[in-house]
Amino acid sequence: xxxxxxxxxxYLRSRxxxxxxxxxxxISTLGVALGVLALIVVIAVMSGFERELREKILGTKSHxxxxxxxxxxxxxxxxxxxxxxxxxxxxxxxxxxLHQVMLVSARGVAGAVLQGIxxxxxxxxxDLAKALRLxxxxxxxxAPVAGRDRxxxxxxxxxxxxxxxxxxxxxxxPVTVLSPLGGGISPLGVTPRLKRFRVAGVFSVGMHxxxxxxxxxxxxxxxxxxxxxxxxxxxEVRLHDFWRAGExxxxxxxxxxxxxxxxxxxxxxxxxxxxxxxxxxxxxxxLVMIVVVASFGIVSTLSMAVVEKRKEIAIxxxxxxxxxxxxxxxxxxxxxxxxxxxxxxxxGGLSITFNLDPIVAFLERLLGVRAFxxxxxxxxxxxxxxxxxxxxxxxLCSLAIAFLATVYPALQASRLDPVEAxxxx
Numbered sequence: 001x002x003x004x005x006x007x008x009x010x011y012l013r014s015r016x017x018x019x020x021x022x023x024x025x026x027i028s029t030l031g032v033a034l035g036v037l038a039l040i041v042v043i044a045v046m047s048g049f050e051r052e053l054r055e056k057i058l059g060t061k062s063h064x065x066x067x068x069x070x071x072x073x074x075x076x077x078x079x080x081x082x083x084x085x086x087x088x089x090x091x092x093x094x095x096x097x098l099h100q101v102m103l104v105s106a107r108g109v110a111g112a113v114l115q116g117i118x119x120x121x122x123x124x125x126x127d128l129a130k131a132l133r134l135x136x137x138x139x140x141x142x143a144p145v146a147g148r149d150r151x152x153x154x155x156x157x158x159x160x161x162x163x164x165x166x167x168x169x170x171x172x173x174p175v176t177v178l179s180p181l182g183g184g185i186s187p188l189g190v191t192p193r194l195k196r197f198r199v200a201g202v203f204s205v206g207m208h209x210x211x212x213x214x215x216x217x218x219x220x221x222x223x224x225x226x227x228x229x230x231x232x233x234x235x236e237v238r239l240h241d242f243w244r245a246g247e248x249x250x251x252x253x254x255x256x257x258x259x260x261x262x263x264x265x266x267x268x269x270x271x272x273x274x275x276x277x278x279x280x281x282x283x284x285x286x287l288v289m290i291v292v293v294a295s296f297g298i299v300s301t302l303s304m305a306v307v308e309k310r311k312e313i314a315i316x317x318x319x320x321x322x323x324x325x326x327x328x329x330x331x332x333x334x335x336x337x338x339x340x341x342x343x344x345x346x347x348g349g350l351s352i353t354f355n356l357d358p359i360v361a362f363l364e365r366l367l368g369v370r371a372f373x374x375x376x377x378x379x380x381x382x383x384x385x386x387x388x389x390x391x392x393x394x395x396l397c398s399l400a401i402a403f404l405a406t407v408y409p410a411l412q413a414s415r416l417d418p419v420e421a422x423x424x425x
């Protein structure tokens with residue numbers, strides 16, 4: 001073992017355990033550990049939140065939407081779907097309609113987005129079939145209301161779990177869909193358009209915004225209700241690789257030509273994901289300040305160690321130790337403090353992150369509060385994801401700060417004049 005390393009490790013523990021130097025060394029190590037722990041937990045939660053939100057959105061929505069400028073309605077949807085499916089990179093395509101409506105039941109009223117879908121191809125462009133808790137896509141076909149076989153069959157509608165709870169309905173019960181546009185003209189003005197549907201299923205994607213405000217019907221039922229003829233609002237497109245959405249969207253737009261255009265998920269949700277990335281960077285910078293504050297403890301520890309070890313430093317220099325060797329001795333001490341604090345922080349941060357769900361559940365039971373309300377955060381649980389890149393960045397920042405904190409005290413020790421140090425000894 002090089003003598004610089006040996007001496008540096010010995011200087012970590014004072015011969016007098018009660019001395020202030022040893023105490024500050026422990027505090028400095030714990031400070032670095034706390035900063036690294038907080039960084040790992042917070043960044044993992046924010047990375048998990050971004051991943052979960054992206055998966056929920058792309059599981060319900062498509063990677064690319066094909067729309068039409070002008071009147072906004074696509075004629076000949078079968079031809080457009082066939083053309084889109086021929087574009088390289090496209091995995092599936094399905095037409096859809098989209099309208100704002102009111103849903104009315106005997107027990108409640110709620111606003112929602114009513115989307116018309118093709119049950120045969122919707123499962124290829126989204127995860128709706130996997131999200132269904134009751135019913136199936138095939139149940140959207142007309143069928144009698146439960147217990148009312150003598151009545152005319154009603155088209156089915158799929159409701160989000162929270163939306164169904166708000167309306168107080170379950171599978172087989174009727175709901176009335178109300179559109180404020182174009183029901184007709186009466187002496188009192190424009191009347192809304194009404195149609196009864198049968199609840200064919202209930203889905204839950206785990207995202208409050210969709211579970212509380214989204215409903216699905218078959219495209220023929222939507223076209224008939226909104227008097228669209230054969231037209232649709234657009235075409236949903238799912239890709240083999242959603243990160244290539246921009247490239248594939250350009251190819252689709254080039255194939256179809258004006259007035260058709262394609263919008264990617266990155267364009268539709270850019271403000272949301274940009275805000276998440278900015279918040280992640282901001283939190284990283286803020287939490288790094290904890291490590292920076294802890295580094296002042298390292299500076300204090302080494303500065304006091306230099307004062308305490310003046311005699312030893314002078315003796316080492318008198319025995320032939322160079323300024324570079326003395327510099328290495330104190331660099332070793334500072335870096336060991338940084339390494340120990342970083343290792344403790346990594347161990348603690350990963351332990352908390354991988355056990356976050358039971359920890360949050362315990363705190364909720366203990367405090368009697370909901371720490372993670374779905375109505376506020378869109379998701380129904382606290383997600384987390386440890387990215388190797390983020391973990392590596394945290395380690396490098398912590399070690400770099402610890403190294404920089406050791407430089408000045410180590411330089412002061414290396415410049416110590418042995419004659420001056422021994423004069424009063």
